[in-house]
Amino acid sequence: SGLKTGGAFTPTRDDFQRVYNDVAEILENNDYDNGSYGPVVVRLGWHASGTYDKETKTGGSNGATMRFAPESEHGANAGLKTARDLLEGIKKKHPWISYSDLWTLAAVAAIQEMGGPKIPWRPGRKDGDVSACTPDGRLPDASKDQKHLRAIFYRMGFNDQEIVALSGAHALGRCHTDRSGFDGPWTFSPTMLTNDYYKLLLEEKWAWKKWNGPKQFEDVSTKSLMMLPTDMALIKDKEFKKHVERYAKDNDLFFRDFADVFGRLLELGVPFEKEEKFIFKSTTD
Numbered sequence: 001s002g003l004k005t006g007g008a009f010t011p012t013r014d015d016f017q018r019v020y021n022d023v024a025e026i027l028e029n030n031d032y033d034n035g036s037y038g039p040v041v042v043r044l045g046w047h048a049s050g051t052y053d054k055e056t057k058t059g060g061s062n063g064a065t066m067r068f069a070p071e072s073e074h075g076a077n078a079g080l081k082t083a084r085d086l087l088e089g090i091k092k093k094h095p096w097i098s099y100s101d102l103w104t105l106a107a108v109a110a111i112q113e114m115g116g117p118k119i120p121w122r123p124g125r126k127d128g129d130v131s132a133c134t135p136d137g138r139l140p141d142a143s144k145d146q147k148h149l150r151a152i153f154y155r156m157g158f159n160d161q162e163i164v165a166l167s168g169a170h171a172l173g174r175c176h177t178d179r180s181g182f183d184g185p186w187t188f189s190p191t192m193l194t195n196d197y198y199k200l201l202l203e204e205k206w207a208w209k210k211w212n213g214p215k216q217f218e219d220v221s222t223k224s225l226m227m228l229p230t231d232m233a234l235i236k237d238k239e240f241k242k243h244v245e246r247y248a249k250d251n252d253l254f255f256r257d258f259a260d261v262f263g264r265l266l267e268l269g270v271p272f273e274k275e276e277k278f279i280f281k282s283t284t285d
């Protein structure tokens with residue numbers, strides 16, 4: 001455990017690995033969704049980070065401002081209280097870690113524990129106060145098209161290939177009618193990260209779902225899977241589709257690119273003092 005110098009606790013790599021292990025232990029729960037909090041924890045890390053604006057250098061994971069209204073009340077963040085509350089127990093046990101480091105570390109743990117790639121991670125985020133909350137509208141709106149996706153993700157500093165690589169996270173989890181209004185999972189194994197999202201986009205036939213909810217697509221053959229309008233934009237747009245095809249063919253390539261871009265997403269706007277990154281041991285290593 002880290003040394004206490006002048007009252008300040010200096011956590012070591014082992015201390016962060018202990019946090020990882022404690023997160024890994026609480027992800028599985030048969031009473032929740034498909035038996036795992038992993039997907040909603042990934043979504044928390046993404047929504048905490050995806051508010052970044054490279055022009056004004058505001059937003060991003062530093063600050064963990066989603067703890068406060070108005071950011072916690074933004075429509076895009078509906079349901080993420082589940083993930084924040086889950087991690088509260090970890091924060092109590094390891095009070096030295098900032099919420100902003102904890103949320104991003106937990107997202108890394110969730111990806112690794114759901115069979116995804118190792119995501120190099122480093123500490124250094126500091127929690128902010130309510131004044132650092134970002135305005136509503138910085139996260140993507142699923143009812144929109146490729147033009148919107150580019151506007152949102154270019155603002156964070158990402159390019160077309162990176163938008164497609166990040167979107168592969170929709171292999172995980174599901175939409176909830178009481179959160180976004182949309183309904184259903186994207187893949188048949190929503191607690192395992194694979195390139196199935198890309199394969200299904202290309203190989204299934206998709207049609208508008210006939211229902212009273214928001215406009216979404218369903219697979220014609222089983223009617224049990226879904227795609228959002230923004231997911232379909234990735235095969236409507238030629239530049240995006242090129243990368244969907246590359247990732248559908250090659251899971252290793254997807255894992256490499258996803259690990260790289262997800263790691264950078266979690267670091268947007270953070271003034272790190274140290275370069276060194278940690279690669280956490282997964283519980284299955």
Ligand code: HEM
Nearest residue numbers: 039040042046140141142166169173174175176179180230
């Ligand atoms: C879930 C939209 C990108 C990870 C969702 C949901 C929506 C959505 C509407 C359903 C929320 C609910 O009802 O619970 C979008 C849009 C994106 C996008 C429009 C633009 C490209 C991403 C990215 C990641 C991500 C970049 C991570 C790298 C997830 C995960 C879930 C999810 C893991 C499942 C959450 C759960 O099961 O509770 N997304 N998303 N999404 N999103 Fe995205």
